[in-house]
Amino acid sequence: MRSRSIILAAIFLLLIFPKVYFAEVPEHNPDLDSNCPQGFQWSRGTVSCKQADCPSGAGRTYTYECNCGEAWDKPFRTCYDPKRPGLATSCVAAGAKCPGEEGSGQNGPGIIIKPPGPDSTNQKECEVDGACPSGYKCNLFNKCEPQNCNELLCALQRGSCQNDECVIVDKCANVSCSGVKCSGNTLESGPACNPYNGQCEFKEEKQCENGCTSFGTRCRIVVGRILFKDLDNSTKPLKFVTVDASWYDERGNLVANLPTTYSGTDGSVYFSESQLDQIENGTLAITISFKDQYNRIQVIDTTSAGLNPNQAQRMASPLAKANKSIQVKAGGNKYDLNLTFTNPGSDAKFARFYYHAIEAVEFMENELGLHQKSKPENIYMDVQGTNGAYHDAASGPGAVDRGVVYSSPTSAYNNPESPTNREWHEFSHHTMFEKYGFYYCCTPNNHAGYANPDSMDSYMEGFAEFMSMMMLDYYNYPNKNLYFVGSSPINMEMNYRVTSSIGTIPNEELALAMIYYDLLDGGEKDDDGVQLTRGQIWEVISSKHKFANGEHYIFSINDAYNAFKAQKTLPRLNDEWFKDAGVTKLDGIFIMHGVYADENHNGVWNPGEPIGYTLNGNKSRLGAAGPTQLDQLENGHFNRPAVLGSYIKLNVNDEETGQAIGDYLIHVKVHSEGNEEGKGVSYDYEFDTHPNPNGEINLNMPPKEDYKTTMAFSFGGDENYEQKTEQFTVTSDEFYQKLDPEVHTFATYSATLKPKPKPVELPPVDLKTILKNCPCASAFVLIVFLGVGCANYRKSEETRSNISDYAGIWNWMNKKETKKIENNIRKRRKISKRIKQLYVEQY
Numbered sequence: 001m002r003s004r005s006i007i008l009a010a011i012f013l014l015l016i017f018p019k020v021y022f023a024e025v026p027e028h029n030p031d032l033d034s035n036c037p038q039g040f041q042w043s044r045g046t047v048s049c050k051q052a053d054c055p056s057g058a059g060r061t062y063t064y065e066c067n068c069g070e071a072w073d074k075p076f077r078t079c080y081d082p083k084r085p086g087l088a089t090s091c092v093a094a095g096a097k098c099p100g101e102e103g104s105g106q107n108g109p110g111i112i113i114k115p116p117g118p119d120s121t122n123q124k125e126c127e128v129d130g131a132c133p134s135g136y137k138c139n140l141f142n143k144c145e146p147q148n149c150n151e152l153l154c155a156l157q158r159g160s161c162q163n164d165e166c167v168i169v170d171k172c173a174n175v176s177c178s179g180v181k182c183s184g185n186t187l188e189s190g191p192a193c194n195p196y197n198g199q200c201e202f203k204e205e206k207q208c209e210n211g212c213t214s215f216g217t218r219c220r221i222v223v224g225r226i227l228f229k230d231l232d233n234s235t236k237p238l239k240f241v242t243v244d245a246s247w248y249d250e251r252g253n254l255v256a257n258l259p260t261t262y263s264g265t266d267g268s269v270y271f272s273e274s275q276l277d278q279i280e281n282g283t284l285a286i287t288i289s290f291k292d293q294y295n296r297i298q299v300i301d302t303t304s305a306g307l308n309p310n311q312a313q314r315m316a317s318p319l320a321k322a323n324k325s326i327q328v329k330a331g332g333n334k335y336d337l338n339l340t341f342t343n344p345g346s347d348a349k350f351a352r353f354y355y356h357a358i359e360a361v362e363f364m365e366n367e368l369g370l371h372q373k374s375k376p377e378n379i380y381m382d383v384q385g386t387n388g389a390y391h392d393a394a395s396g397p398g399a400v401d402r403g404v405v406y407s408s409p410t411s412a413y414n415n416p417e418s419p420t421n422r423e424w425h426e427f428s429h430h431t432m433f434e435k436y437g438f439y440y441c442c443t444p445n446n447h448a449g450y451a452n453p454d455s456m457d458s459y460m461e462g463f464a465e466f467m468s469m470m471m472l473d474y475y476n477y478p479n480k481n482l483y484f485v486g487s488s489p490i491n492m493e494m495n496y497r498v499t500s501s502i503g504t505i506p507n508e509e510l511a512l513a514m515i516y517y518d519l520l521d522g523g524e525k526d527d528d529g530v531q532l533t534r535g536q537i538w539e540v541i542s543s544k545h546k547f548a549n550g551e552h553y554i555f556s557i558n559d560a561y562n563a564f565k566a567q568k569t570l571p572r573l574n575d576e577w578f579k580d581a582g583v584t585k586l587d588g589i590f591i592m593h594g595v596y597a598d599e600n601h602n603g604v605w606n607p608g609e610p611i612g613y614t615l616n617g618n619k620s621r622l623g624a625a626g627p628t629q630l631d632q633l634e635n636g637h638f639n640r641p642a643v644l645g646s647y648i649k650l651n652v653n654d655e656e657t658g659q660a661i662g663d664y665l666i667h668v669k670v671h672s673e674g675n676e677e678g679k680g681v682s683y684d685y686e687f688d689t690h691p692n693p694n695g696e697i698n699l700n701m702p703p704k705e706d707y708k709t710t711m712a713f714s715f716g717g718d719e720n721y722e723q724k725t726e727q728f729t730v731t732s733d734e735f736y737q738k739l740d741p742e743v744h745t746f747a748t749y750s751a752t753l754k755p756k757p758k759p760v761e762l763p764p765v766d767l768k769t770i771l772k773n774c775p776c777a778s779a780f781v782l783i784v785f786l787g788v789g790c791a792n793y794r795k796s797e798e799t800r801s802n803i804s805d806y807a808g809i810w811n812w813m814n815k816k817e818t819k820k821i822e823n824n825i826r827k828r829r830k831i832s833k834r835i836k837q838l839y840v841e842q843y
Contacts, residue, residue: 025050026064039087047196055079057091069094071141171198182212187219224326225267226288228341228351231414231690233719235340236355237267240293245271248283255282262293284328288339290320290354295376296361299350300403303382320354320381322347349413353379356419360427363471368538370434377430378403379423381411389422390638391429401433409693410639414663416689417484417639420468425639428467432460435542436553446637449506450499455556455614458498460637462512462557463541469517470534479687481521483513486642486698487689488668492517494683495676497594498557498614500703503643504741507703508614511593512557516541518589519564527681528589530572540564561590561612587611592676604678642698644741648730650695651750652715663690664753665718666697669726674707683707696745704736713749721753 025041032042036049043050043064054066058078061071068091069076079098081087092098124144129137132144139145149161159168172193177200180189188202208219226238241263247255263269269286290299301320324339341351357379364370380403389410392402404426409415415422445451449458465483469492472480482489490496490510495518498511522531544551545563554560564586567573577588590596590611597610605611652661665688672683691697702709709732717723728749738746 025052026060037084039081039084051087055088055090058088068092171195175200177201180217182208182216182218185209185211187212224269224339226263226269226339227267228348228355230352230355231416231418232688237263237265238288238341238351238355239263239265239267239358241267241354242289242291242293243269244287244289246285248285250282252283282328284326286324286326288322288324290322290350291376292354292358292361296372297354297357297379298376299354299357299379299381301346301350301382302380302384303346320346320350322350349411350381352413352418353381353411353423356423357427359419359471359475360424360431363474364427364431364434367470367474367534368431368435368542370431372434374401374430374434377401377427380405382406382408384408388638388641389426391426391433401430404430412693414690415692416487420465420472420483420489421485421639424468424471425464428464429460429637431467432463447505447509447640449501449508451506455498455508455512455558457637458506458508458614459512459554459556459560461509461640462516465509465513465640466516469513469520470537473520473534479685481517482685482687484689485640485700487666487692487696488698488700489687490700491670491672491683491685491702493521494672494674494702494707495592495681496703497706499594500705502701502703503646503739505641505643508557509640511595512560515557515560515589515593515595518592528585528592529575530585530589532570532573536570540567540570557595557614558612561586561595565612581607583607583611643700643739645739645743645746646698646701646735647696647745648699649745649748650691650697651748652691652695653750653752655752655754660695661721661753662693662695664715664721666690667714667717667723669712670709672702672707672709674702676706699730699735701730701732701735704732708732715751716753719756721755724751724753727751 025043027043027045029042029044036042040049041052046064050064051066058066058068061067066088068078075094077092077094078088079090081089126132126138126144132138136144137147149166159166172195175193175198177191177193185208187206187208190204191200191202194201227235229235243261245258249255299320301318341348383405386407389406391404481493483492492514496507496510496514498508500507518528519530519532519537540563544553554563573586574584577583577585591605596605597613599609654661667688669686674681710729712726712729714725714727
């Protein structure tokens with residue numbers, strides 16, 4: 001009796017105004033209307049078909065049936081369609097006949113259709129079926145009604161009419177729902193049986209950021225991305241790096257060692273579904289080895305082993321490695337390693353070496369079409385007892401490539417000459433070895449220029465320098481004309497002569513690299529009118545040619561001239577250089593770099609003087625006899641050294657603390673004016689650099705005999721320090737006047753830098769603190785203002801975090817901002833109060 005009274009009370013509260021015309025069933029689900037007869041729509045609220053449009057004067061019961069008044073003891077009667085049972089058509093007064101009934105006066109005798117509600121002729125009150133006459137039963141309204149089974153009411157009770165009885169069937173009796181389902185990017189969980197159809201339906205959904213596993217049982221887990229931060233603060237991925245991982249349970253016990261995997265092209269690390277299904281909670285311990293997936297390079301850490309050059313060149317271990325551990329919890333779909341190598345730390349320098357070495361490998365393979373025969377190329381870092389960097393291999397038949405050796409200062413993370421004069425220069429020697437099958441040597445002095453009897457050494461080093469320029473162009477680096485040696489660059493657009501030098505370092509090799517770069521570069525600053533593609537240049541460089549001393553690869557600068565001179569189809573090489581000179585643009589490029597016989601010794605090319613020679617008036621340096629066999633350490637060819645005595649000592653301190661600053665940005669503007677073969681020229685360029693580990697910067701000042709140069713220096717302007725502009729300048733006259741190879745530094749400069757303010761990290765404040773310090777009403781409005789509900793607070797860790805963040809902001813706001821917020825809260829209080837009033841008036 002009590003339950004029926006509650007139902008009647010609910011009906012009374014929900015249906016205050018029964019005479020309302022509804023054009024659509026409440027909680028309408030159009031997708032399931034096809035299951036309903038004409039005039040009915042599917043309602044989600046009752047999980048059944050209900051009449052769409054109630055007739056005029058009718059209302060809806062709590063089960064959404066149309067009713068004219070019987071359900072509320074009103075003096076009205078509901079009329080139904082004789083051909084569509086249960087479809088209410090009109091309302092008439094209690095006791096009156098419906099259209100179509102006998103004596104109704106409409107269309108003659110009709111059929112009396114009994115409504116599904118109380119019998120209009122028997123309104124006897126009842127509490128149980130036994131209180132009703134035979135053939136009647138007690139309905140939900142405590143009225144006696146015929147025992148005919150009402151399909152709509154029976155369906156509401158999850159049953160079906162059988163032999164005029166409503167038979168209730170438990171469709172979930174033998175159904176067990178469990179597990180999860182993942183499809184597309186959606187993971188569904190919390191399944192339960194639907195009692196109306198006996199089907200398992202999932203109630204909870206969440207999005208899989210990386211899609212589902214192939215098993216369809218969980219989101220795909222991305223372990224993370226392996227990245228490093230370069231000197232320019234750009235973040236770059238480490239691809240194809242070797243990754244080993246082990247699972248440990250919550251007690252620290254080893255569960256499984258996972259198979260070796262490798263990072264993707266964007267640095268992402270994935271594990272297979274079967275591997276990840278081995279464990280739900282615990283620790284994933286990951287080891288990064290700086291060896292690539294295809295066994296092309298491997299970085300060797302010689303620090304712990306203390307290897308000297310002779311030992312290092314024949315060792316293939318220990319591999320440089322980095323370790324990372326992450327905690328894994330069941331139900332997650334992404335565990336981010338957050339593994340970004342940054343300075344300081346040995347891991348960061350390994351990462352930087354690895355990244356630029358992979359660049360060199362892929363340039364050789366993808367652009368030059370070479371595939372390593374000698375693998376892997378070993379990169380030995382922090383080798384004791386050596387200076388700079390050198391590529392170690394032997395010459396002649398049976399030559400062996402033993403890798404690249406780097407000293408500790410050269411291995412530093414913040415070495416600014418990376419990658420041009422470090423990773424790329426040395427790997428370019430490896431490229432030559434892979435192509436030619438041998439290694440130039442025995443001329444006999446490295447980087448010595450005219451101190452050698454031929455230009456073989458200069459060609460080999462110029463080749464490596466130009467390959468670095470090709471890579472700058474291939475990867476579209478900014479300032480692709482600048483080749484860094486130490487902490488300052490050489491502008492390859494300039495025309496250094498084979499006979500010039502910077503201090504004690506000859507420029508013959510740079511002249512060759514600049515000649516090749518003249519063939520490559522173009523645009524507004526190009527002064528030679530020639531622009532070949534990388535492929536066209538490489539085709540000539542990598543081929544054998546017929547020379548006066550036989551068919552062979554290019555061994556010298558003279559060979560380079562003759563090889564390109566023989567090319568008759570390359571664009572513009574054979575165009576006239578200047579009118580009636582009888583020389584081509586190719587000739588002009590070599591002339592601008594002093595590669596001609598200056599027979600009258602006036603320092604300028606005159607018509608008729610032979611082109612292609614590398615010594616003024618001395619034709620004996622046409623080329624070289626060719627490579628010879630010499631398998632000794634002395635075969636090593638080093639990267640281009642910095643000029644002795646070219647260093648400025650920088651003493652830079654923090655303006656606030658007074659402490660010395662080890663690393664900071666240095667910006668340099670260069671203006672250079674000169675004379676190239678009687679033609680006045682000027683060059684302007686800028687570059688950013690960093691001090692070396694000793695707090696110094698070396699200068700690559702253009703040759704004094706050809707150029708007058710000014711360099712203006714400023715400091716800071718990076719993410720850490722404010723910029724100080726044009727703090728000091730150095731001219732070429734000052735530089736060469738003070739330059740002394742016996743004195744390491746020619747000048748000292750001191751400065752202070754102002755740190756940039758760091759973002760304030762607001763301390764988190766939990767909800768309890770807010771409620772403790774604010775009135776309850778204000779705290780409630782504050783939470784509403786922040787867009788966070790109490791229910792969500794209980795449910796969601798993410799919401800809790802948001803509340804904490806916003807609370808921190810609230811507590812740290814200045815008074816002016818606080819006043820604005822208070823005004824907004826007052827407005828929201830008024831709005832909230834009005835909403836409550838409307839709610840009460842409605843219900």
